[in-house]
Amino acid sequence: MKNPPREPNLAHPDRSRVQAIIDSFPLMIAVYEPSTRVVLLNRAFEQVTGWSATDAAGGSLMEHCYPDPGERARIQAFMDQCGPGWMDIRMCTKDGRDLETSWANVRMEDDLRVGIGIDVTARTRAEEVLRASEQRFVRFMKHLPGLAWIKNLEGRYAYVNDAAATAFGHPKKELYGRSDEEIFPPETAQQFRENDRLALEGEGGRMTIEELVQEDGVHYSMVTKFPIPGADGRVALIGGMAFDITDWRRAERALAESEARLRDADRRKDEFLATLAHELRNPMAPIRNAVQVLRLQRGKEPGSEDVLDMIERQVEHMVRLVDDLLEVSRITLGKIELRRQRVALAAIVNSALETSRPALEGAGHEVVVQLPAQPVDLMGDSVRLSQIVGNLLHNAGKYTEGRGRIVLDARVEGGEVALSVRDNGVGLAPEMLPHVFEMFTQVDRSRGQSQGGLGIGLTLARSLAHLHGGTIEAKSDGLGKGSEFIVRLPVLEPAPATEKDSRQKRARAAAPSGLRVLVTDDVPDSADSMGMLLRLWGHEARVAYGGEEALEAAASERPDVVLLDIDLPDLPGLEVARRLRADPRTRDIRLVALTGFGQREDRRRTREAGFDEHLVKPVDPKELKKLLESILPGGTSA
16 A cells, blocks of 8 residues: 655754755755645746746736746656756736746656746747848848858858858859859959959958859859958958949940040030031121221112111121030030139120120110119120120010010129120010020020021020139010010129229220231132231231232241131141241241131141131131231230
């Protein structure tokens, strides 16, 4: 007959010693019966879980710590076996928190069990974070739109992502433990190995472009290689990432080829425009000269003055169109040259009015000019600044019906001058205002405006204003309500009186006498008409129709000035100029290029050949007359 089970004898005086012993352990300790009724709990258990021996007195601590019945059954089975090993258990603390613990159970005499537990919440969560991080790393590397790998310091692959395995042409298991020399052709392997070495030597790694030959051709990758330190801080691995830039490189190459074609086309366009301008200017030169000759001869035939005015207006219009046409390439290529100097606002306005007056007066427009009472100076290119104002006046006259009113008003506001050109013409529709300065933009001609021009005048005005540090804007209340264009330019401080006096002195023209002028042009009409005009101005003119003839005439007659065309059939004008400068008899003659070519490169070539001046056909008679007067003894320098 079996002896009945004995009651646990923890009422013994040694119980306090047992409590003291288990309280000294930093681990959680619980003494319980096979029925899971807790008999003792140590201090560590109470501190970690919040549950005390008092809470266990009712025998329901198991339900409190493990509210899930299935979890309690699993724990009960573990306690019953009391075998070696540990079991991870999730407990519920007294304040309702989940607690990750690990327990071991030991059977004692009197059939008691002792559970020893460790709080592993931090470790478990760290492991979860680590697992999640590893999963994220795997997903990141899998979906990374590029190659990634890790090598050891011997250059053998320890990790590659899917993209790298695909690009290298080997499964991952065949890459691990192998070096570049075992995977790639010698040249490629050498390139990769050298970049690895440079990456290890540099503190921040190395970024480069590597080439990889594949079946469909050479592929290019933007590669970053970098050292990876170990736990001790020393470099333990070398990492690498690469992105395929093959399409980008091919597109870049195609773009470079396209740009080369565009540059070539642009060069041909410039050559075409220069040739076109030359061909257009050649016939205009004798027409303009002839008009001046007829004016000076004072023809008395009825209506002759009206006819001359008409011819002159049309020539001026053609000259303006040709000049604007050439400005297109200068704007797009950024080749507009500025000869900056102090210039008076009044001089700019007067020059623009002088240029625009024939067209404005021909249309019967009233032009009102309102300038500041005090002198206003600007820093800029006087010709280009006049071109801005002239283009605005020309635009106002073109889009204002006959006998309209145009007001040019200038006022100083702070450090700027605001110059306004206002008209009562056809106006601008609201949708046109944002586009009026764009190249080749035309205002609606439905109101009978047939003089649309090339649509680049306002574009030129805006570009030139910006080059001078200024702005330009357009305003209009709508169609039929006129327009206003306002240019704002920085002003200079007033110049010292001595400088103003000097400018006034330089502006005085000397009284003309006569010069000996040799005109050389292979177009007889141009040469003869220019000779006639010079004689009417009181100069002695000789005409030559070729380069060789010009050299002979210059050596024998020693003219004061040679007006020389560049494009001569027998001997180019540039060569004629060089020979004249090389000959002691003619080296001091004033050489003036008179040509249809007027771009910056053309001016450079004439200057290098020895020309003193460069005039573009059809030359403005006033400009030529002023130049010749400056050459006369006592004349002002041009």
